[in-house]
Amino acid sequence: MQMNELLRPPSLPGTTRAAEGMLRRRFTVAEIESMVAKGIIPEDERIELVGGEVVPMSPKGVRHEILRTELAFHLTKQAPSGVKVAAEAQFNLTDDTYVVADILVYPATIKVPYVRGPSALLVVEIADSSLEYDLNAKASIYATHGVREYWVINAKTLTTRIHRVPSASGYLDTPEQISDAQLTPQLAPELAVRLSDLDLD
Numbered sequence: 718m719q720m721n722e723l724l725r726p727p728s729l730p731g732t733t734r735a736a737e738g739m740l741r742r743r744f745t746v747a748e749i750e751s752m753v754a755k756g757i758i759p760e761d762e763r764i765e766l767v768g769g770e771v772v773p774m775s776p777k778g779v780r781h782e783i784l785r786t787e788l789a790f791h792l793t794k795q796a797p798s799g800v801k802v803a804a805e806a807q808f809n810l811t812d813d814t815y816v817v818a819d820i821l822v823y824p825a826t827i828k829v830p831y832v833r834g835p836s837a838l839l840v841v842e843i844a845d846s847s848l849e850y851d852l853n854a855k856a857s858i859y860a861t862h863g864v865r866e867y868w869v870i871n872a873k874t875l876t877t878r879i880h881r882v883p884s885a886s887g888y889l890d891t892p893e894q895i896s897d898a899q900l901t902p903q904l905a906p907e908l909a910v911r912l913s914d915l916d917l918d
Contacts, residue, residue: 743769769813775847810862834862838904845872
């Protein structure tokens with residue numbers, strides 16, 4: 718499977734493949750933000766920018782939202798004074814790439830718009846319909862931009878694929894943990910969590 722196929726989430730309304738294989742105009746994060754500010758792109762439209770190309774995001778399910786909310790609340794309560802936790806944060810990786818992370822953990826000394834890949838302490842994506850995309854394309858994006866720890870949580874099973882040791886070819890360490898395993902971020906060990914302990918009912 719080619720990288721451009723991996724970068725494409727499941728087919729969504731309002732998308733097109735008419736220019737498949739042809740050159741496309743490259744957008745920057747600043748240009749997208751300007752278009753949102755001017756109302757050209759609706760403020761609530763769920764998109765990401767990958768290598769200058771606008772990518773629509775998959776719809777969120779009920780299970781996804783419950784898990785994201787409960788996990789973000791738990792991590793925020795556990796966070797020491799030097800660490801902040803943001804849910805659904807715009808994560809600017811370069812001038813032509815940003816993603817919307819389900820959960821972003823970062824040093825309190827940095828404001829969210831200025832967090833870059835290597836400065837993130839932990840990035841979490843909660844996957845329902847987007848599982849393959851998060852395990853492949855998103856993992857590749859985060860690894861090549863130096864995110865040191867990335868978790869993909871399966872919203873249905875609560876199994877977690879942990880990604881560590883980023884490289885240009887992907888993550889070199891990718892163990893999977895079951896729902897009742899204790900998950901401990903290497904760069905923020907105070908945020909250890911057992912997903913089976915969260916109130917998801």
